[in-house]
Amino acid sequence: MAAVEVRGLRKSYGKTTALDDVSFEVADGEFFCLLGPSGAGKTTTLKTLAGLVEPDAGEVLIDQTPSNDVEPTHRGLAMCFESYALYPQLDVYGNLASPLRSPLFRLPASEVDAKVRAVAGMLGIDGLLERPVTRLSNGQRQRVALGRVLVRPARAYLLDEPLAHLDAKIRASMRAELKTISRDAGTTTVYVTHDYVEALSLADRIGVIRDGRILQSGTPEEVWARPVDAFVAQAFGKPRMTLIEGGLTEDGFVSGDGVLRVPVPAVSAAPGDAVQIGVRPRDLRLRLGAEEPGAGWTAVDGRVYVLEHLGRATEVTVAVGDARLSVVAPRAAVAGLAADDRVSLLIRPSTVHVFATGDEGKRVST
Amino acid sequence: MSTEHAGPEVRRKSRIAGTAANAALIVYFLFSLLPIVFIIALSLKADRDQTTTYLWFAPTLDNYRTVLGLDGGGSSYVRFFLASLTTSVGAVLVSLVIGVPAAYAAARYRFKGSDNLMFTLLSFRFAPELLVIIPLAVIYRQLGLYDTAVGMIWVLQLVTMPLVVWILRSFFADFPVELEEAALLDGYSRRRAFVKVVLPLVRPGIAAVCLLAFIFAWNNFIFPFTLTSSSAQTVTVSSLAYLGGNQVRFNLVAAGAVMAALPPLVLALFIQRYLVRGLSFGAVKG
Amino acid sequence: MSVTTPSEVDHDDTPAGREEPGSRPPTVSRRRRRLRPYTLAVPAVLLCVGILYPFFVGVSYTVFNFSAANPNPAFVGLRNFAEITTSAPFWNSVRVTGSFAVTATVVETVLGVGVALLLYRGGILGKVLERALIVPLMVAPILAAIMWKLLLLPEVGWVRPLLAGLGVTDYTGTDSPLWAFIWSVVVDAWIYTPFVAIIALAGLRSLPASPFEAAAVDGAGWWFTFRRLTLPMLWPYVFVAVIFRLMDSLKMFDIIFGLTTGGPGDSTTTLQINAYLESISYARYSRGITYMVVLWAAVYLISMVLVGYLRRLQNRTAGEAT
Numbered sequence: 001m002a003a004v005e006v007r008g009l010r011k012s013y014g015k016t017t018a019l020d021d022v023s024f025e026v027a028d029g030e031f032f033c034l035l036g037p038s039g040a041g042k043t044t045t046l047k048t049l050a051g052l053v054e055p056d057a058g059e060v061l062i063d064q065t066p067s068n069d070v071e072p073t074h075r076g077l078a079m080c081f082e083s084y085a086l087y088p089q090l091d092v093y094g095n096l097a098s099p100l101r102s103p104l105f106r107l108p109a110s111e112v113d114a115k116v117r118a119v120a121g122m123l124g125i126d127g128l129l130e131r132p133v134t135r136l137s138n139g140q141r142q143r144v145a146l147g148r149v150l151v152r153p154a155r156a157y158l159l160d161e162p163l164a165h166l167d168a169k170i171r172a173s174m175r176a177e178l179k180t181i182s183r184d185a186g187t188t189t190v191y192v193t194h195d196y197v198e199a200l201s202l203a204d205r206i207g208v209i210r211d212g213r214i215l216q217s218g219t220p221e222e223v224w225a226r227p228v229d230a231f232v233a234q235a236f237g238k239p240r241m242t243l244i245e246g247g248l249t250e251d252g253f254v255s256g257d258g259v260l261r262v263p264v265p266a267v268s269a270a271p272g273d274a275v276q277i278g279v280r281p282r283d284l285r286l287r288l289g290a291e292e293p294g295a296g297w298t299a300v301d302g303r304v305y306v307l308e309h310l311g312r313a314t315e316v317t318v319a320v321g322d323a324r325l326s327v328v329a330p331r332a333a334v335a336g337l338a339a340d341d342r343v344s345l346l347i348r349p350s351t352v353h354v355f356a357t358g359d360e361g362k363r364v365s366t
Numbered sequence: 367m368s369t370e371h372a373g374p375e376v377r378r379k380s381r382i383a384g385t386a387a388n389a390a391l392i393v394y395f396l397f398s399l400l401p402i403v404f405i406i407a408l409s410l411k412a413d414r415d416q417t418t419t420y421l422w423f424a425p426t427l428d429n430y431r432t433v434l435g436l437d438g439g440g441s442s443y444v445r446f447f448l449a450s451l452t453t454s455v456g457a458v459l460v461s462l463v464i465g466v467p468a469a470y471a472a473a474r475y476r477f478k479g480s481d482n483l484m485f486t487l488l489s490f491r492f493a494p495e496l497l498v499i500i501p502l503a504v505i506y507r508q509l510g511l512y513d514t515a516v517g518m519i520w521v522l523q524l525v526t527m528p529l530v531v532w533i534l535r536s537f538f539a540d541f542p543v544e545l546e547e548a549a550l551l552d553g554y555s556r557r558r559a560f561v562k563v564v565l566p567l568v569r570p571g572i573a574a575v576c577l578l579a580f581i582f583a584w585n586n587f588i589f590p591f592t593l594t595s596s597s598a599q600t601v602t603v604s605s606l607a608y609l610g611g612n613q614v615r616f617n618l619v620a621a622g623a624v625m626a627a628l629p630p631l632v633l634a635l636f637i638q639r640y641l642v643r644g645l646s647f648g649a650v651k652g
Numbered sequence: 653m654s655v656t657t658p659s660e661v662d663h664d665d666t667p668a669g670r671e672e673p674g675s676r677p678p679t680v681s682r683r684r685r686r687l688r689p690y691t692l693a694v695p696a697v698l699l700c701v702g703i704l705y706p707f708f709v710g711v712s713y714t715v716f717n718f719s720a721a722n723p724n725p726a727f728v729g730l731r732n733f734a735e736i737t738t739s740a741p742f743w744n745s746v747r748v749t750g751s752f753a754v755t756a757t758v759v760e761t762v763l764g765v766g767v768a769l770l771l772y773r774g775g776i777l778g779k780v781l782e783r784a785l786i787v788p789l790m791v792a793p794i795l796a797a798i799m800w801k802l803l804l805l806p807e808v809g810w811v812r813p814l815l816a817g818l819g820v821t822d823y824t825g826t827d828s829p830l831w832a833f834i835w836s837v838v839v840d841a842w843i844y845t846p847f848v849a850i851i852a853l854a855g856l857r858s859l860p861a862s863p864f865e866a867a868a869v870d871g872a873g874w875w876f877t878f879r880r881l882t883l884p885m886l887w888p889y890v891f892v893a894v895i896f897r898l899m900d901s902l903k904m905f906d907i908i909f910g911l912t913t914g915g916p917g918d919s920t921t922t923l924q925i926n927a928y929l930e931s932i933s934y935a936r937y938s939r940g941i942t943y944m945v946v947l948w949a950a951v952y953l954i955s956m957v958l959v960g961y962l963r964r965l966q967n968r969t970a971g972e973a974t
Contacts, residue, residue, distance in 0.1 A: 052547045054685065069679035072550040076677070085548035089566050104553025148552070388777055391770045394763075395781050398788055401799040401842065404810050408802060417807050468696030475689035483693060486700050492951055494903040494924055497944040498703065500931045501710035523699060531696065585792035587906045592932055602792050606910065609798065616808050623798050627791045634790040641786065642854040649892045650851050651858075 001188055002063035002076075002155040003028045009048055009058035011041075011212075018044045019055065020212040026156070026205075029186045033203035035193055035235065041212040042192040043082065046158050049190065050079050062155060073104065078154035082161040082192075084145040086133040092144050093129040096120060099152040119151040122181070138165045142174075150181065156188035163198060175201060196236045200224065208232045215360070229362050230355040233278045239315050241278045244323045245357060253277050253354065259321025263298055263349040269364045274357050283351035284327040286316060286334065287344040297346045300325075304341045307334065318345055409620035416617055429621035442596075443604060443622060450600040450626075452515050453590070454583035457522035458530075458576050465530035466572070470560075472531070473538035484531070488647070491528040495588045498524065506593060513594045521589045526579040529647065533578075533640075536648025537571040538564070574640035581630040601626040713941045720935030732942040741918060741926060742943070749922040749947070752833070752908075753901040756840040760897050763841060764848025765890055769882075771849070772856045782853075789846045797910025800839045801826075829919030832912045836920055839907050844900075848893040855889025856882075888965045895958045902951055923947045 004026045011019040019041050026032040034042050047053040049060055051072035060067050067075060078099070086095050093116060099105060100112040107115070120126040123143040128136065133144060146162050162178070163171045179202055182189055193199055199206045200220045207217035208231075216228040227233035234240045246255040248271050252263035262277065269275055285297070293299050302320035309315075314334045318325045327345055337343070355361035408416065410425035428437070435441030472480045502521060503512070511517030541564060549559035590600040605626050608619040637644065643651055714732050716725035736742040771778045771785070788796065803809040804825045812823045826832040859882070867877050905924045908914065914921035914929070921929075923943050931940020 047547070050547075050551060052550070054682075065676075067677075069681055070677045071556075071680055072547070073553055073555055074677035075551075077551060079548070079551045081544045081548060083542065083544050085542065085544035087545060087548075087563060098549070099552040102553030103555070103558065148548075152552075384773075387770050387773060388775070391767070391777060391781055394767055394770075395784060398842065398846070399784065400810070401796070401803050402787060402791075404803050405799045408808065420810060420813065464695040464699055467692035471689040471692035477689040477693075480689070480693070483696060483700065486704070487696070489952070490703060492899045492903075492955060493707075494927075494944050494947045494951065495905065496924055496927045496931065497710055497941065497948050498706050500927075500937055500941045500944065501706040501713065503932075504937065505706055505709065520702070524703060527696075527699065581790060585790075585795075587792060587794035587910075592928075602794050605795060605798055609801075616802055616805070619798060620802065623795045627795050630790040630792070631787065634786055638786075642850055645789075645847060646851055646892050646896070650854055650889055 001028055001186065003030075003061075004049060004077075004156050004188060004190065005061040005064075006045070006049060007059045007061065009045065009060075010056045011044055011048065011053060012056060017212050019048065019058075022058070022209070022212065022214055024207050024214055024217055026188055026190055029188055031182050031189045031191065031202060031204045033191045033193060033199040033206045034209055035196060035199040035206055036209035037194055040209045042194075042209055043160055044212075045209070046079065046160050046190060046192055050077050050158055051075050076155040077158055078149040078152055078156075079158040080145050080149045080160060080162045082164060084141045086141055086144055086148075088132075088134050091130055091132050092120070092125060092136070095133055095144055096129075096147050096151050099148060105152065115151050119147045122150070123147050123177075139167070139170050142166055146178075150185075154187065156190060157182075159189060159191045161192055161194070163195075164193070178202060196238075200236065208235055210360075227278075227353065227363060229360045230276065230278060230358070231360045233353055233355070233363075237280050237282070239281045239326050239328065241280045241353070242324065242326050243276050243278050243355075244325070245274070245276045246323075248273050248275055248354075252349070253352070255321055255323045257321040257323075260300060260323045260325075262300065262347055262352060264352050264354050264365065265350055266366050267354050267364045268366055269354070269356070273364075275364060276355050276357050276361055278353040278355060279325065279347065279351065281315065281326040281328045283348065284325065285346040286327055286329040287346050288333060293346050296350065297348050299344050299346055301342065301344045304337055304339050304343055307337060307339065316343070318343055320345075405620045405623055408617055409624045411617050413615065413617065416615075429615075429617045430625070433618055433621045433625070443601070443625075446599055446601045446604040447625070449515065449518075449594075449598050450584055450602070453518040453522060453598065453600060454580050456515060456519040457526045457583045458579045460519055461523060461526040461530040461579060462572075462576060465527055466534060469531045469534035470538050470564075473535045473541075474543065484535070487528045487531050490524045491647070493524070495524070496592075499589065499592045503593060513596065513598050515598050517593060518590060518598050518600075521593060522583045522586065525582050525586055525589075529579050529582065529644070530575055532647040533575045533644055534568075534572065536643060536651070537568050537575075540651075541568060571640060574637040574644060577633045577637050578640070578644040581633055584630055710941045711945055713938045714945055716938050718938040720937075725938065728938075732938055733946075736939070736942055736946070741921070744918055745921050745923045745926040745943070748833075748918075748920060749902060749924075752836060752840075752904065752920075752922060753898055756837050756844070756901045756904075757894060757897045759837060759841045760845045760848050761890060761894055763845045764893065765852045765886070767845065767849040768852035768856055769878075771853055785846045785849060787846075788843045789850075791843065793843060793904075793906035794910045796843050797839055797907045800835065800842070801911050804835060826912050827916060829916055832916055832920050836908050836911055839911060840901060840904065843907070844897055848890065848897065851893040852886060852890050855886045858889075859885050885969070888962070888969050891958075891962055891965060895955070895962060898958070899951060899955055902954070903947065 005024070007023050009019045009022040022041065022045055024032070034045060036042050044053055048055050051060070051067070051070065055068075062075060062077070087098065090098070096116045096119060097112050100107045100115060116129070117126060120129055123146060125140060125143050125147065128140060133141060136144065142162060142165060146159070149157055149159070163174050166174060175198060182202070191202060203220055205217060205219055206223050208215045208223060210231060216223055216232050223232060224236055227236070230243055234243070244255055244260065246253055246260070248267065248269055250271050252261065253275065254261050264277065287293070287299055300320055302318040302325070304316060305319040305324055306317040307314060308317070309331065310328070312331055313328050314331050316327050316329055316334060316337070318327065325345060352365070353363065354365040355363055407421060409429055410427070411419065411423055412426050412428065415423040431437045432439060433441060433443050435443065468483065471477065472484055498521070506512040506517050511520070545563050546559050549563045550556065554562055585602065587602045590598070590603045594600070594603070605619065605622045608614070608622055715727060715729055717728045717732070718725035767785070771782050791799075804811050806812045806823065806825055815823050824831060826835050863881050864877065867881055903924055904922065905928070908920050908922060908925055909928070912920045914925040924947065927940045927943035927947070930936050930943065
């Protein structure tokens with residue numbers, strides 16, 4: 001096991017820039033999630049780390065040792081590919097045994113057998129060992145790919161969307177399994193995903209990546225509570241954080257049309273500055289009847305714009321002037337509600353995030 | 367094209383169209399197979415039947431015996447046949463040894479000049495052969511390569527090399543690179559990853575390419591015709607030689623042609639699956 | 653991967669995974685990593701050089717008066733070009749080459765697409781015949797020419813009686829200039845129509861089904877479907893075949909040489925046949941190769957234009973697909 005680090009990675013393919021100064025550190029034994037939309041550079045970063053992609057600039061350090069010149073074979077990293085990359089000419093057993101039989105490890109057959117069977121048992125594919133990988137379901141392939149990583153000792157595991165192609169039910173249980181495995185083994189892990197739930201639930205630390213740049217890295221609590229910009233803020237949570245453009249006044253935030261007024265926490269911007277606020281739908285409450293707002297809550301009046309039922313809860317979009325605020329309320333609470341009904345929302349200023357305007361507006365609330 | 371709900375009029379029309387289509391196909395294939403049937407028939411005719419019969423005659427294998435020298439008359443046909451075999455196999459092997467790494471590099475890496483290399487090779491395929499033959503005839507005489515198997519193998523690279531490199535590049539390019547990358551991380555060196563992962567999966571394609579290259583090398587005429595005279599002369603050239611002279615025995619020409627055409631036809635049976643890609647240099651994936 | 657750098661071979665069997673912690677893993681410098689593709693391509697590059705050398709030697713002949721009769725040639729500048737471009741045989745062979753290539757390509761394309769459409773209908777007959785399709789294509793062109801030469805011979809061939817059955821009595825084989833040309837095209841079409849058909853058939857089989865289903869639902873007729881859907885979508889495939897056929901028939905040698913040897917007279921003397929006669933038969937090397945350089949330049953220019961068109965065609969189709 002080892003710490004891994006990348007410093008200032010740059011990579012472009014022709015005119016497209018894949019990586020634009022990517023740096024992060026993963027401590028020994030840490031579980032690091034790289035979270036970002038497709039095309040953000042996640043896979044390229046992982047492959048550069050593994051030595052499969054030659055960076056234009058920047059450095060890869062494994063165990064504090066500069067390792068750019070080390071061949072992928074000798075970096076001691078195990079990688080799980082998003083495409084699974086299973087050897088189609090081999091059966092499940094052959095795939096799982098491949099690293100152990102390689103010149104790098106070359107274990108005796110009995111040891112290979114024991115390890116393969118152990119990892120297959122752990123992943124619940126011990127009944128499939130004789131089966132050709134071409135006759136597996138996607139979920140089974142995914143497990144074999146993961147098994148080929150876990151079966152061998154490695155200084156770090158690189159996992160590229162290892163749960164992406166599983167259906168929702170298996171994904172939840174595999175996520176739990178992965179969490180147990182990584183905690184028990186304590187192997188340094190770099191985990192690439194586009195799913196914020198995976199990142200929040202698995203990671204010790206998260207790096208949010210977009211357009212080949214790391215926007216923020218920190219613990220799940222940090223990136224959730226103090227997103228550095230509007231993009232990171234919207235990357236976590238579903239429904240997504242609502243963003244509303246407007247400006248700052250002495251008393252707080254006022255939306256562009258002047259209808260929505262909300263007090264805000266301390267900001268580093270001055271009154272008169274154009275900003276946007278972000279509010280997570282789950283941080284808002286729908287005011288029921290003539291309920292008095294509690295201490296620290298402010299009421300905002302509006303009309304129901306759209307109701308969307310999400311099972312037990314309902315997402316209510318409320319129009320406040322031109323602004324649209326989403327709130328998630330229990331289904332029972334919105335029973336009598338219809339579009340255009342007057343409602344009022346309760347906002348707690350401490351949960352309001354203030355950003356500069358724009359898609360990637362920087363955080364200005366302190 | 368469903369005719370389930372169509373009226374009897376439409377159904378009758380489509381039946382007529384179907385019959386016409388089948389008739390057209392049969393006519394084309396009669397045209398296509400006519401020369402083959404004819405040449406086989408001619409090769410089985412005794413001298414006196416050549417000009418007097420069409421399909422009704424007593425077949426004989428005497429012509430084949432004569433061409434092969436089995437009747438004691440002496441013949442160079444077997445030697446020409448073996449020369450075809452040697453030069454074609456040699457040309458394919460050279461193309462394979464040189465072409466596989468180049469095709470792999472062109473498919474896997476972006477490197478300066480790779481496009482130039484590929485298009486230079488392709489231009490060999492489309493260049494008029496005599497453009498190279500004329501200087502080569504002079505150079506070969508100086509180097510002592512005229513009428514040698516080595517000289518033939520060298521010049522046949524114009525035929526086999528573009529084929530091998532272009533088709534194999536398309537195979538390698540289709541091959542998922544992550545399989546190789548997985549093998550690298552599993553602890554195999556680049557060479558071993560290639561041998562362990564890529565080769566087993568590309569092998570049928572490589573075999574098909576070899577057969578196709580062999581067929582084209584075997585079928586080539588202009589190179590052996592101009593650059594050999596006797597010892598390295600191939601069977602395609604010798605077939606023409608039977609037409610010369612004062613007393614032409616057409617049945618012998620036919621027997622020689624049938625035997626010379628046979629190896630490619632037999633080998634072609636094994637490459638059906640890769641034929642489209644092979645014939646189009648990987649431009650169309652069948 | 654016949655070429656491997658020494659260090660890769662050395663490290664091949666090092667069980668680095670079991671190395672003691674602290675020991676350095678083997679490294680490969682950036683320069684060596686960058687050289688990797690070049691190392692693999694070196695043999696092929698050398699081969700190209702080996703083939704380009706005679707090519708350049710050949711091109712250099714064009715400015716000399718090199719021949720067997722004149723083994724110590726003198727520099728003559730562009731006189732060879734000037735001579736051939738003012739000579740009637742040259743322009744005759746340009747005409748013959750062009751009309752042969754264009755006629756053969758058009759005939760093969762139309763016939764090949766037709767055969768492909770008929771085979772695409774399937775059925776037992778189609779399946780059986782598809783197997784036989786490849787036969788002429790695998791026969792050496794020179795052997796095909798010999799077969800046809802015999803087939804066309806009035807003494808032994810079957811064409812004379814077949815045509816007689818159709819009422820043609822003045823059959824002359826390849827003795828008239830027009831028929832020598834026609835039969836040359838027929839033989840070329842006999843061999844290469846399957847080539848176009850095989851590629852067109854692969855194209856037909858890879859076309860998406862949904863537009864055709866939509867057309868069928870809309871009640872579109874056969875001709876409309878063919879004109880508006882099949883043909884435009886198939887064209888990029890067919891065009892690949894067209895390029896191959898046009899380029900190949902511009903330099904066709906075997907068929908014409910085997911069938912007519914350029915005759916009667918010079919009625920089927922293409923540029924390659926002419927170059928063969930000049931340089932091999934009459935041993936006027938410089939003269940012969942000048943023909944070839946002209947043909948090569950023409951082939952090169954035409955292929956550039958056609959490949960450029962093919963690229964646009966494929967890009968457009970790819971654009972429509974997404």
